[in-house]
Amino acid sequence: MNFNTKTYLSENTSAAPLAVFRIAFGIMMCFGMIRFWYHGWIETLYILPKFHFSYYGFEWIKPLGVYTYLLFIVCAIAALFIALGFKYRLAIIIFFLSFTYIELMDKTTYLNHYYFISLMSLLMIFLPANAYFSVDNVLRKKSYKNIPKWTIDSVKLLLGIVYFYAGLAKINSDWLLEAMPLKIWLPSKYDLPLIGDTLMHQNWFHFAMSWSGMLYDLSIPFLLLYKRTRVFAFVLVLIFHIFTRVLFPIGMFPFIMIVSTLIFFDASLHIKIINFLKRLFKYVVSNITTKSNYNYQFRKPITGFLALFFVIQLIFPFRYLIYPNELFWTEEGFRFSWRVMLMEKMGISTFKIVNGETGDFFYVDNKDFLTPFQEKQMSFQPDFILEYSHYLGDHFTLQGHENVQVFVESYVALNGRLSQPFIDKNVDLYREKESFKPKYWILPFKDEIKGL
Amino acid sequence: MFTVRKILLTLTAVAFMMACGSSSSDDEPSEETDTFDRGALLTNISNNIIIPAFQDLVTKLSVLESDKDTFITTPDQTNLDALRASWLEAYKVWQYVEMFNIGEAEALLYGFQMNVYPTNTIDIENNVSAGTYDLTSVNNNDAVGFPAVDYLLYGVANDDTSILAKFAEANYKNYLSDVINQMKSLTETVLNDWTGSYKDTFVSQTxxxxxxxxxxxxxxxxxxxxxxxxxxxxxxxxxxxxxxxxxxxxxxxxxxxxxxxxxxxxxxxxxxxxxxxxxxxxxxxxxxxxxxxxxxxxxxxxxxxxxxxxxxxxxxxxxxxxxxxxxxxxxxxxxxxxxxxxxxxxxxxxxxxxxxxxxxxxxxxxx
Known part of the structure; x- marks a missing residue:
């Protein structure tokens, strides 16, 4: 092998692709925040609920009441500043912190693509995305034509990991041999024009979509990397994301992925885009010294940190291997692993408050404490069930109930199997503590899903 | 060096082979899957279940209404028994329509005006003694419908003699009458909507x-x-x-x-x-x-x-x-x-x- 890290790290490339990426990212994020507000989700997801599901270790992160709106405003303005390249470093740090804070407020809303955005913005803190075509250039009276090649490669790597790991996760018997959950999802789209009653119910179509989805995810990073397949790959990206947008309510994610993919293209394309923008905004450059190469002040610690970041990204999705039981069932190590659209899982969880001394009991009406969305998400995820049990236990203890024990009768159906008991109903969950250890009170899954 | 084009061709070919291969193994029973006619489901449910059940309920409520008229004219034990029997018959049919809280029923909050229990006896007694009331008011949801009639026919006094005595009073007669008339007219409104335009709307929304x-x-x-x-x-x-x-x-x-x-x-x-x-x-x-x-x-x-x-x-x-x-x-x-x-x-x-x-x-x- 003649790969030399030192040489690689000192290679330079045009700054244009990263500048275009920065602009697109900033605009989409700003739009995403406004869209979130416009749909009233700040209120329904973060202000109205009485109780919020926290991530283990981040219990201190909670919505801020009406100030939650302020948080979204800060985040949106930071995103706009990123797009402009105005006070870029500060803007991206504020964006990363505020966006991540928003995502940590309630895990009910967890989505892989929100996690992706948090990671991408963390990465972008360390990239010179304002080196070229930015307001900062005007302020500092200098811009850079080239930036280290590894900076752009790191964005490509993160995108590649998302795709490739999403593909790996599809190599399992439910997805490939049963075409699940597409077999449930696609037929329910019977009312789509043209394809609704012709394709959506066809067995071969479910399998074709499952297999091509898996192959697409695994191969697309490589097809984008090679110049000769790049245009074809981009067409695939368009088809795939538009198709998923039509079929599923996945918000802005398809657009984010489509636009992000542009970074794989040669600088010439990005220079064209920038020239177009320059003409559009009548951008006149005056007294800006254009330097050829951007040099990092703290290259060593930064590249070291990012190397560590990527090693963690590569290993972290495999943490489920440490847990003994079926991943899809227990979801121990399921999140933060690019397992996207893999399961159709629904449950019902009924909580029983028992007086440990007398044995008197009553059931809880979940609607008294949770929003319908929270109840839906809670019903099939063990860590939600545990956290909610503690909330209920505390609530009823505070109300004056004595010797409170909390039990749950829970049934879950996974990928079209008949529902089966999910949690051991004889375990007092009020006494169980959250930890990273396997949860022994999750009942075993009465089937097997083979694969990664 | 293997060309990218070759990789691509292979991948595409593999994808298609996988897709076709897997479908050929078990395509016999499932090829017909989407012949399922959701419109037929809604048609069957509305034509053969919902509308006949509402029609039957209107019939039973008409009997209830005429037995009530007989009773308030002559409040004796025979007429009370007959009224109670027709109340129960209607209440049983009600069990077949309560789940259809859609269309006009939903708009009228029909269910809330027909079967909120336990009924609020204080509200009922207050209405009776006041002699004026708006039965459609949300505040009266627990003072109307089948549970209110249940109270008036069985619970308004300790035994049948005392119950009959209550219905010597005009205010009790009027309240009973108004509640039952209201139940019938609400049910007719809902039925008429179904037999009018709503059925087609319902069936078309698949x-x-x-x-x-x-x-x-x-x-x-x-x-x-x-x-x-x-x-x-x-x-x-x-x-x-x-x-x-x-x-x-x-x-x-x-x-x-x-x-x-x-x-x-x-x-x-x-x-x-x-x-x-x-x-x-x-x-x-x-x-x-x-x-x-x-x-x-x-x-x-x-x-x-x-x-x-x-x-x-x-x-x-x-x-x-x-x-x-x-x-x-x-x-x-x-x-x-x-x-x-x-x-x-x-x-x-x-x-x-x-x-x-x-x-x-x-x-x-x-x-």
């Missing part, structure tokens, strides 16, 4: 959207079973949601001996709807059951049927008067509740998952 008739109807059905039947009729009085049992919250509390009969009718209604069985005959048509069969979920059909039947068995083992059942042996009530709950699991988790119904309450992005 889409999978949060507001389509098919989805709303399915969600309403599951909701009714969970709330209206399981919780209201059995769970709440048995005290499963409270520290102590609340036996006064049974349906038909004052009549004493009908609460079991009513819940059994309700369960039959729910199961008949699942099976697509016509209201007036034993003929069956497209239904949730045939939809599930079409999705190759016979396992689920069997489970749901078994669970309904198990629940019926548990209900049949109860005392005719659920109030006295709760006071003597509440364990049987909680057992019945548990059996009913298992069917909630099958309907709410398994059936809704199989249909992949777009739910109206979750408004956020998915992965």
């Amino acid at each position: 889409g999978n959207t949060a507001t389509s008739a098919l989805n709303k109807f399915t969600n309403d059905y599951v909701f009714y079973y969970e709330k209206g039947l399981r919780a209201n009729k059995i769970g709440i009085p048995a005290g499963v949601f409270s520290t102590d049992p609340l036996p006064e919250k049974v349906e038909g509390f004052y009549g004493k001996s009908f609460s079991k009969e009513l819940v059994l009718e309700a369960l039959n209604a729910v199961q008949d709807l699942f099976n697509g069985k016509a209201y007036t005959s034993s003929a069956t048509g497209e239904s949730f059951k045939t939809y599930l069969q079409n999705l190759e979920r016979n396992d689920l059909v069997t489970t749901i049927t078994t669970r309904f039947n198990d629940a019926r068995q548990k209900l049949e083992a109860l005392n005719d008067d659920l109030n006295s059942q709760i006071n003597t042996d509440n364990t049987k009530m909680t057992e019945a509740y548990d059996a009913l709950q298992l069917a909630v699991v099958s309907l709410k988790v398994d059936m809704l998952q199989a249909f992949n119904i777009s739910v109206d309450y979750v408004d956020a992005d998915g992965d």
Whole structure:
């Protein structure tokens, strides 16, 4: 092998692709925040609920009441500043912190693509995305034509990991041999024009979509990397994301992925885009010294940190291997692993408050404490069930109930199997503590899903 | 060096081979999958179940109305007995329509004006003594409908002689009369909407959207079973949601001996709807059951049927008067509740998952 890290790290490339990426990212994020507000989700997801599901270790992160709106405003303005390249470093740090804070407020809303955005913005803190075509250039009276090649490669790597790991996760018997959950999802789209009653119910179509989805995810990073397949790959990206947008309510994610993919293209394309923008905004450059190469002040610690970041990204999705039981069932190590659209899982969880001394009991009406969305998400995820049990236990203890024990009768159906008991109903969950250890009170899954 | 084009060709070929290969192995039974006609399901349900049930209810309420007229003209024991009998007949038919909270019924809050129990006897007595009232007011939801009639015919005084004595008073006569007339006119309004324009609207909305008739109807059905039947009729009085049992919250509390009969009718209604069985005959048509069969979920059909039947068995083992059942042996009530709950699991988790119904309450992005 003649790969030399030192040489690689000192290679330079045009700054244009990263500048275009920065602009697109900033605009989409700003739009995403406004869209979130416009749909009233700040209120329904973060202000109205009485109780919020926290991530283990981040219990201190909670919505801020009406100030939650302020948080979204800060985040949106930071995103706009990123797009402009105005006070870029500060803007991206504020964006990363505020966006991540928003995502940590309630895990009910967890989505892989929100996690992706948090990671991408963390990465972008360390990239010179304002080196070229930015307001900062005007302020500092200098811009850079080239930036280290590894900076752009790191964005490509993160995108590649998302795709490739999403593909790996599809190599399992439910997805490939049963075409699940597409077999449930696609037929329910019977009312789509043209394809609704012709394709959506066809067995071969479910399998074709499952297999091509898996192959697409695994191969697309490589097809984008090679110049000769790049245009074809981009067409695939368009088809795939538009198709998923039509079929599923996945918000802005398809657009984010489509636009992000542009970074794989040669600088010439990005220079064209920038020239177009320059003409559009009548951008006149005056007294800006254009330097050829951007040099990092703290290259060593930064590249070291990012190397560590990527090693963690590569290993972290495999943490489920440490847990003994079926991943899809227990979801121990399921999140933060690019397992996207893999399961159709629904449950019902009924909580029983028992007086440990007398044995008197009553059931809880979940609607008294949770929003319908929270109840839906809670019903099939063990860590939600545990956290909610503690909330209920505390609530009823505070109300004056004595010797409170909390039990749950829970049934879950996974990928079209008949529902089966999910949690051991004889375990007092009020006494169980959250930890990273396997949860022994999750009942075993009465089937097997083979694969990664 | 292998060319990228070759890789590409291979991948595409593999994808197609996989797709075709896997479908050829088991395509015989499933090629026809989407011949399922959701419009036919809605047609069967509206033509053969909903409309006939409402028609029957209007008939029964007409009998109730004329028996009431006879009674208030001559409030004697014979007429009271006849009135009570026609009240029960109508109440039983009501069990077949309570789940159809859609269209005009939803707009009118029909269910709230027909069957909120326990009824509020203080409100009723206040209305009676005031002599003026707005029965459609939300505040009077618990002072009208079947439970209010239950109170007036059985609970307004300690024994029949004293009850008859009450109906010597014009205010009691008027209130009873107004409540029953109101029940009939509301039901006619709902029926007329169904036989008028609503049926076509209902049948045409087969889409999978949060507001389509098919989805709303399915969600309403599951909701009714969970709330209206399981919780209201059995769970709440048995005290499963409270520290102590609340036996006064049974349906038909004052009549004493009908609460079991009513819940059994309700369960039959729910199961008949699942099976697509016509209201007036034993003929069956497209239904949730045939939809599930079409999705190759016979396992689920069997489970749901078994669970309904198990629940019926548990209900049949109860005392005719659920109030006295709760006071003597509440364990049987909680057992019945548990059996009913298992069917909630099958309907709410398994059936809704199989249909992949777009739910109206979750408004956020998915992965």
